[in-house]
Amino acid sequence: MAFDFADKVLLAPMAGVSDPVMRRLCREQGADMAYTEMVSSKGLSYANDKTRHLIDPAEGEDAVAVQLFGREPATMAAQAAWVQEQLGDALAFLDINMGCPARKIVSKGDGSALMQDPPLAAAVAEAVVRAVDAPVTCKFRRGFRRGDETAPAFARRLEQAGVAAVAVHGRFAEQLYEGASDSGVIARVKEAVQVPVIGNGDIRCGADALAMRRDTGCDAVMVGRAAEGNPWVFADIKAVLAGSEPPAPPTAAERIAMARRHARELAAREGRQIVRMRKHACWYLAGMPGAAKARGLVNQCTSLDDFEDVFDRMEAYAARSL
Numbered sequence: 663m664a665f666d667f668a669d670k671v672l673l674a675p676m677a678g679v680s681d682p683v684m685r686r687l688c689r690e691q692g693a694d695m696a697y698t699e700m701v702s703s704k705g706l707s708y709a710n711d712k713t714r715h716l717i718d719p720a721e722g723e724d725a726v727a728v729q730l731f732g733r734e735p736a737t738m739a740a741q742a743a744w745v746q747e748q749l750g751d752a753l754a755f756l757d758i759n760m761g762c763p764a765r766k767i768v769s770k771g772d773g774s775a776l777m778q779d780p781p782l783a784a785a786v787a788e789a790v791v792r793a794v795d796a797p798v799t800c801k802f803r804r805g806f807r808r809g810d811e812t813a814p815a816f817a818r819r820l821e822q823a824g825v826a827a828v829a830v831h832g833r834f835a836e837q838l839y840e841g842a843s844d845s846g847v848i849a850r851v852k853e854a855v856q857v858p859v860i861g862n863g864d865i866r867c868g869a870d871a872l873a874m875r876r877d878t879g880c881d882a883v884m885v886g887r888a889a890e891g892n893p894w895v896f897a898d899i900k901a902v903l904a905g906s907e908p909p910a911p912p913t914a915a916e917r918i919a920m921a922r923r924h925a926r927e928l929a930a931r932e933g934r935q936i937v938r939m940r941k942h943a944c945w946y947l948a949g950m951p952g953a954a955k956a957r958g959l960v961n962q963c964t965s966l967d968d969f970e971d972v973f974d975r976m977e978a979y980a981a982r983s984l
């Protein structure tokens with residue numbers, strides 16, 4: 663099983679965001695592959711149902727990239743093997759999270775804490791590579807401490823451990839999401855390794871993706887926040903990268919229709935309570951006439967009916983303001 667990373671445009675793993683419905687809508691708009699949100703290898707090892715559900719594919723999702731986090735080589739290897747067994751050929755590749763800067767993750771030695779312990783990071787990667795046939799990738803940041811760029815040497819070490827590709831977000835872990843992502847580091851990682859490099863950080867549109875590819879020589883690009891409430895960003899990026907005319911941006915009516923579809927598909931999967939739709943709805947509606955008021959209403963919605971009600975109102979409002 664191999665995955666060809668050349669020229670691919672990927673939806674980033676995003677905890678609490680890149681759920682099956684979002685992945686499917688982004689794939690429909692042109693994303694070549696989408697990652698699950700990060701999944702705890704420990705949670706999987708306890709056979710925790712809530713954690714296990716995170717790897718459920720979306721309806722009609724032919725393949726998915728699953729991201730695991732954890733610092734114990736044996737647990738990571740065993741759970742990677744379990745994920746592969748569950749998904750079979752639908753597992754496009756398996757990614758290891760070495761970039762999450764959240765305090766509750768780092769304090770346990772997981773996520774970006776692995777950047778501070780390259781031998782352990784390599785041991786985790788090596789154990790997972792040995793445990794699965796699927797390609798194994800690692801996603802990490804420019805470095806852990808602000809100003810200390812370790813990503814190129816870190817990438818080389820992971821390449822020696824057998825990973826099939828690396829994804830780099832051009833911020834230090836200590837930066838969280840502050841400041842701009844540095845694409846220079848992606849070029850330096852590209853020079854350091856032979857395996858494909860996935861460039862990530864601050865890609866908001868086709869022009870940004872083109873610049874990332876041109877300036878860094880990266881093989882694939884990964885888009886996170888720009889896809890929130892905006893699966894169309896992939897159609898834009900794919901068109902620009904192919905040198906063709908990008909499609910017109912979605913109208914207010916199209917955005918409301920997409921939000922409605924997202925809510926309906928989420929309800930079909932999750933039942934009556936779809937509180938997690940709130941953030942998606944706010945993103946879809948942002949910038950539209952009446953969006954500020956809608957945000958207040960959305961934040962009280964719990965069921966599909968509640969959301970449909972807000973979308974009906976927004977639709978009427980958008981039609982009037984044409």
Ligand SMILES: Cc1cc2nc3c(=O)[nH]c(=O)nc-3n(C[C@H](O)[C@H](O)[C@H](O)COP(=O)(O)O)c2cc1C
Binds near residue numbers: 675761885887
């Ligand atoms: C809400 C949110 C959740 C995230 N969760 C994850 C995650 O689970 N795993 C991961 O590797 N990165 C995670 N990230 C980081 C993104 O994958 C990506 O690296 C980062 O947002 C930079 O890309 P962007 O500028 O395109 O958003 C998350 C980011 C956000 C905003």
